[in-house]
Each structure stands twice: as structure tokens, then as C-alpha cells.
Amino acid sequence: MDEVKKPKKPIIFYYGIVLIILLLFNLFAMPSLMSRQIKQVDYGTFMAMTEQGDVGLVEVQENQIVFTDKAEKQIYKTGIMDDPELTQRLYDCGAKFSKDIVEEASPIISFIVSWILPLVIFFALGQFLSKKMMNKAGGANSMMFNMGKSNAKIYVKSSDGIKFSDVAGEDEAKESLREIVDYLHDPKKYEQIGASMPKGILLVGPPGTGKTMLAKAVAGESNVPFFSMSGSEFVEMFVGMGASKVRDLFKQAKEKSPCIVFIDEIDAIGQKRDGRIGGNDEREQTLNQLLTEMDGFEGNTGVIILAATNRPETLDPALTRPGRFDRRVPVELPDLKGREEILRVHAKKIKTDVGIDYTRIARMASGASGAELANIVNEAALRAVRDNRKFATQADLEESIEVVIAGYQKKNAILTDKEKLIVAYHEIGHALVAAKQSNSAPVQKITIVPRTSGALGYTMQVEEGNHYLMSREEIENKIATYTGGRAAEQLVFNSVTTGASNDIEQATKLARAMITRFGMSDEFGMVALEAVTNQYLGGDSTLACSAETQTEIDRQVIALIKKQNEKAMKILVENRAKLDELAKFLYERETITGEEFMEILNT
Numbered sequence: 192m193d194e195v196k197k198p199k200k201p202i203i204f205y206y207g208i209v210l211i212i213l214l215l216f217n218l219f220a221m222p223s224l225m226s227r228q229i230k231q232v233d234y235g236t237f238m239a240m241t242e243q244g245d246v247g248l249v250e251v252q253e254n255q256i257v258f259t260d261k262a263e264k265q266i267y268k269t270g271i272m273d274d275p276e277l278t279q280r281l282y283d284c285g286a287k288f289s290k291d292i293v294e295e296a297s298p299i300i301s302f303i304v305s306w307i308l309p310l311v312i313f314f315a316l317g318q319f320l321s322k323k324m325m326n327k328a329g330g331a332n333s334m335m336f337n338m339g340k341s342n343a344k345i346y347v348k349s350s351d352g353i354k355f356s357d358v359a360g361e362d363e364a365k366e367s368l369r370e371i372v373d374y375l376h377d378p379k380k381y382e383q384i385g386a387s388m389p390k391g392i393l394l395v396g397p398p399g400t401g402k403t404m405l406a407k408a409v410a411g412e413s414n415v416p417f418f419s420m421s422g423s424e425f426v427e428m429f430v431g432m433g434a435s436k437v438r439d440l441f442k443q444a445k446e447k448s449p450c451i452v453f454i455d456e457i458d459a460i461g462q463k464r465d466g467r468i469g470g471n472d473e474r475e476q477t478l479n480q481l482l483t484e485m486d487g488f489e490g491n492t493g494v495i496i497l498a499a500t501n502r503p504e505t506l507d508p509a510l511t512r513p514g515r516f517d518r519r520v521p522v523e524l525p526d527l528k529g530r531e532e533i534l535r536v537h538a539k540k541i542k543t544d545v546g547i548d549y550t551r552i553a554r555m556a557s558g559a560s561g562a563e564l565a566n567i568v569n570e571a572a573l574r575a576v577r578d579n580r581k582f583a584t585q586a587d588l589e590e591s592i593e594v595v596i597a598g599y600q601k602k603n604a605i606l607t608d609k610e611k612l613i614v615a616y617h618e619i620g621h622a623l624v625a626a627k628q629s630n631s632a633p634v635q636k637i638t639i640v641p642r643t644s645g646a647l648g649y650t651m652q653v654e655e656g657n658h659y660l661m662s663r664e665e666i667e668n669k670i671a672t673y674t675g676g677r678a679a680e681q682l683v684f685n686s687v688t689t690g691a692s693n694d695i696e697q698a699t700k701l702a703r704a705m706i707t708r709f710g711m712s713d714e715f716g717m718v719a720l721e722a723v724t725n726q727y728l729g730g731d732s733t734l735a736c737s738a739e740t741q742t743e744i745d746r747q748v749i750a751l752i753k754k755q756n757e758k759a760m761k762i763l764v765e766n767r768a769k770l771d772e773l774a775k776f777l778y779e780r781e782t783i784t785g786e787e788f789m790e791i792l793n794t
């Protein structure tokens with residue numbers, strides 16, 4: 192998005208010209224101006240003039256003699272000589288001894304005259320010229336915009352503005368936003384029937400899913416100006432500036448209506464005001480101002496405010512009540528089809544091999560956000576360049592998924608043989624437990640090349656399909672799979688390593704959720720013991736029960752995981768031969784695909 196209207200280059204150009212003129216002025220004009228006032232002469236001339244009685248005023252200074260002619264028109268100066276009779280001679284010739292013949296400019300003054308003054312002039316001129324220029328640019332189609340106060344960047348209608356077609360997937364979100372576009376095209380239609388558009392729309396979803404893009408696309412589709420500002424910008428710099436920035440933003444928006452105002456990360460200012468002592472005054476003032484402004488303009492002024500957040504539950508209820516941000520558009524992580532579309536959109540920007548299987552790549556990149564997919568495509572192009580190829584291939588794209596999700600291959604981190612073997616058994620342990628429970632390929636691919644992210648191995652899970660419900664058995668199986676890695680280590684090496692810390696975390700999370708949120712514990716039944724607070728950023732939760740219940744929850748979590756761990760161990764013991772065979776394969780080749788895995792398992 193480069194259509195920010197800041198006429199940068201021309202201003203620099205004008206500044207440059209002014210600077211050059213001033214430098215020339217300083218070099219040539221200034222000295223001659225000065226010398227008209229004081230003429231430097233040699234001592235001989237001075238003596239001759241004294242002799243002829245042509246000296247009017249004279250002042251003997253520390254290191255020079257300043258004097259005038261008889262008529263006191265011209266000022267001269269000359270150096271000091273060791274001349275003891277000078278005073279007498281001057282007196283004889285009728286010169287008047289004087290002070291302050293010329294107020295010799297002090298170093299400070301001369302510095303100001305020769306450097307500061309030109310700079311001041313230079314800036315004044317530059318400012319003047321740039322203003323003139325911007326007026327000229329703005330006169331015709333009112334693109335001129337005072338950016339001095341609120342830092343809202345204005346994006347103007349431009350032929351290459353983002354359109355809905357640039358945002359792949361997200362069909363539901365686009366559908367809800369299309370109405371806004373329609374309204375901005377023809378507000379009368381809505382006014383006639385008495386309908387008023389929502390003033391504020393909240394785009395809610397995890398980071399990198401295209402919320403900003405969607406907001407820009409609404410502006411692009413409706414062909415209206417787009418003001419964007421991040422919530423944190425309101426409160427960042429100077430205390431007390433937030434509220435005035437908000438006021439300013441809305442003032443500008445109303446002048447430019449119809450238009451779209453986009454506030455990214457609105458949770459930075461819109462958090463619940465909690466009246467705590469020492470709370471964030473600055474933020475609350477800013478929020479209050481925002482609420483006031485939103486109430487201040489009528490429903491149909493043509494200013495639509497879009498805001499994005501990934502923490503909708505932290506927003507102040509005042510912000511989400513009817514009349515403010517009362518419409519919520521979920522922007523979720525893309526599904527398989529969405530991922531494929533996003534990959535295709537971004538692949539258009541790079542040169543690719545013919546016949547790339549985007550579905551396959553989309554399937555492999557399960558769980559990736561739009562931003563990550565864009566990054567995957569770019570990584571693929573970079574990889575092609577590194578290999579001196581003219582276009583990116585299927586292999587580039589596949590390797591890039593691992594790079595983006597797990598980090599670069601760590602070339603110099605060499606696992607010791609023992610470690611490598613442990614990692615191989617660990618990863619196969621997970622996969623084998625999963626495969627035996629579901630009777631299908633558990634993974635797309637396992638590699639045991641260390642990654643810069645710190646992971647020693649990387650398992651690419653299979654796409655689970657769009658599946659919104661999970662049964663109790665499925666969750667239990669999943670927990671068993673998580674424990675499978677550690678169980679394999681224990682079984683084979685009879686010792687345990689630190690490699691299972693993430694598995695432990697995941698298994699515990701699932702087990703806890705079963706008991707506290709999904710009502711899957713026989714004892715507690717359908718009682719919510721925990722509330723999720725941070726749905727889009729990892730999903731933290733807070734307990735809502737007594738201390739005794741907590742103790743009981745912990746006891747049940749431990750029991751549940753223990754049971755699943757035993758189940759995993761049993762599967763591994765029963766399939767010990769396959770475990771060894773698969774681990775050996777992975778150890779030797781460092782990578783195993785889902786097909787290879789199933790082939791070995793089923794022969």
C-alpha cells in the first residue's frame with residue numbers, strides 16, 4: 192500500500208535548490224558585503240596616511256588597529272607592529288582616539304549571521320514552498336491533508352488499491368463487509384428507508400488473518416479515502432496527546448466523508464476501564480474521547496469506523512454497546528480451501544514452476560495464517576534465488592513451510608548419534624501411537640533435522656479436515672499420542688529426556704480442558720470450572736472454583752494423563768518391532784513421509 196500522499200521527493204528537491212543558493216550567497220556575497228565596511232590595509236599605508244594627516248578616528252586594539260580617513264567615511268584596519276612612537280605620531284597628526292569605531296561583530300554574532308540566519312531563511316522558504324506545492328496538489332481533487340496533528344495516514348483512492356479479490360478466502364467476512372461498500376456507494380438508498388449503518392465494525396480474529404487487508408479492501412471497493420491508525424499510536428508518545436489525536440482524527444474524517452477510519456489494535460486503547468488506583472489515565476482519557484466522538488456524529492454521516500483486535504473479550508463494554516462497535520465480523524484462520532486460495536494469490540507475485548500442486552501445500556500448511564502463507568511463498572522465492580534458479584518449484588514451497596513454521600535448518604547443530612536416535616524414537620513413538628489408534632497415516636512427514644527455532648525434529652501433521660466437534664475418545668487418543676514420544680524413550684532407553692516438555696504442556700492443557708470446560712469428567716459433570724480469557728492468543732484460562740475443587744481437578748488431570756500414558760506404552764510394547772524398524776528408517780534417512788510410514792507399518 193504505497194499510495195500514502197506525501198509529496199516527499201519534490202520537497203527535498205526544493206529544499207536542495209534553496210540550500211545551494213544560500214551556500215553560493217554565503218561564499219560570494221557575504222565576504223564582499225563585509226569588506227565594504229572595513230578595508231584591510233598594510234601597515235605601510237597606515238603610516239603613510241598618518242604622515243599625511245589623513246587619519247580621523249583611530250583605535251588601537253589588542254591585535255589590530257582600526258581607523259578611518261579624515262572624513263570618517265571609510266573604515267580601515269591593519270595589523271599591530273612594534274611601534275613605540277605610534278601614539279605620539281597619531282596625536283601629532285590630529286587623529287582622534289576613539290573606541291567603538293566599528294562594532295566588530297563578536298564571533299557569536301558572526302556565526303549567527305553566517306550560519307543560523309541562512310538556515311532560518313532556508314527553512315522558512317522550504318516550508319513556504321512545500322505548502323504551496325501541497326495546496327496545488329490538493330486543490331484539484333482535495334487530496335491535500337494536514338498530517339501535522341493526528342498521525343492518521345490517509346490512503347487515497349488509487350487504481351491499484353486493494354480490492355476484495357486480493358483477499359483470498361474469508362468469504363463470510365467479505366459478505367458482511369460488502370453491505371458497507373454498498374452503503375458507501377449509495378447512502379441515499381439507506382437513508383430513504385430510514386436505515387442507518389452501524390458506525391463501528393469490529394474485525395475480530397487471530398493475528399495475520401487479513402483484518403487490515405479487509406479494511407483496506409472496503410475502502411478500495413467503495414472508492415473512498417482510508418484513514419488508518421494503530422491503537423497503540425494514540426497512547427505512545429506524549430502523555431495527554433491521545434485524546435487530542437482522537438479528536439483530530441475524527442475532525443479530519445468528517446471533512447473527508449464518506450470515508451473509512453481504521454483503528455488497528457483497538458484493544459490498546461479500548462481495554463476495560465477498571466477503576467483501579469494507578470490505572471492508565473492516559474488510555475482511559477483516550478477511550479473516553481473515542482466514545483464521545485462516536486456518539487457525536489450522526490449515523491449517516493458516511494464515516495465508517497472499522498477496528499481490528501485479537502482480544503475482543505478485553506474490550507470495554509461501553510465500546511461494544513449498540514451505536515458504537517456493535518457489529519462484529521469474525522476473521523478466522525483460513526481453512527484448506529482458503530489456504531489454497533491465499534497461496535495462489537501470493538504465488539502470482541513470484542515466478543513459479545508450472546503445475547504446482549497448491550492443494551498439497553495448503554494441506555501441509557495446516558493451521559497457518561494468511562500472513563504465514565504469504566511468508567511461505569516469499570521464502571520459496573528466496574530459496575529459488577539461493578539455488579540460482581529462475582522460478583520457485585514445488586520443493587521450494589514445501590521446504591518453506593517447514594522454514595516458516597519451524598525455522599531454518601540449523602546447519603551446524605549436529606546432534607550426537609545418541610541424541611539423534613533418541614529423537615527418532617521419540618517422534619516415531621508419537622506417530623505410532625497415533626496410527627494404531629486411528630488406523631490411518633498419522634503424519635505427513637517427520638524430519639529430524641534441527642531447526643533454528645530450537646526444535647530437534649519436526650512433525651507435519653495431517654490435515655484433520657474441517658471438523659468442529661471432538662469426542663471424548665478423540666481427545667483421549669490425542670493425549671495418548673502426546674505421551675507417545677516420552678513413552679518410546681522410556682521403553683527403548685529406559686531413561687527420559689527434556690525433549691518432551693512441549694508434549695507435556697499440550698497434554699495437560701487438553702486434559703484440563705476436558706475436566707474444567709468440556710464437562711467430560713464423571714465427577715463434576717457439566718459444570719464450568721474455568722473461563723477462557725484469551726481465545727485468539729493462545730487461550731489462557733482462569734479458574735472459577737473453590738480451592739478444594741482445584742485440588743480435585745489436579746488429581747483428575749494427573750489420573751487421566753497417567754491412564755493415557757499407560758495406553759500409549761501398551762501400544763508401543765505390542766508393536767516394538769515396528770517401532771524399531773521405523774525409528775531406524777528415520778534415523779538413517781532423517782526424514783519419513785506418511786506413505787513410507789504406513790508402508791513399513793503394514794508390511
Ligand code: ADP
Pocket residue numbers: 357358359360361397398399400401402403404405499533536560561562563565
Ligand atoms: P492482520 O491485520 O489480521 O494482522 P494483515 O491484514 O495485516 O493481518 O495481513 C498481513 C499480510 O498477510 C497481508 O499483507 C497479506 O500479505 C497476508 N494475508 C493475510 N490474509 C490474507 C488473505 N486472506 N489473502 C491474501 N493475503 C493475506
Ligand code: ZN
Pocket residue numbers: 617621676677690691694
Ligand atoms: Zn514429542
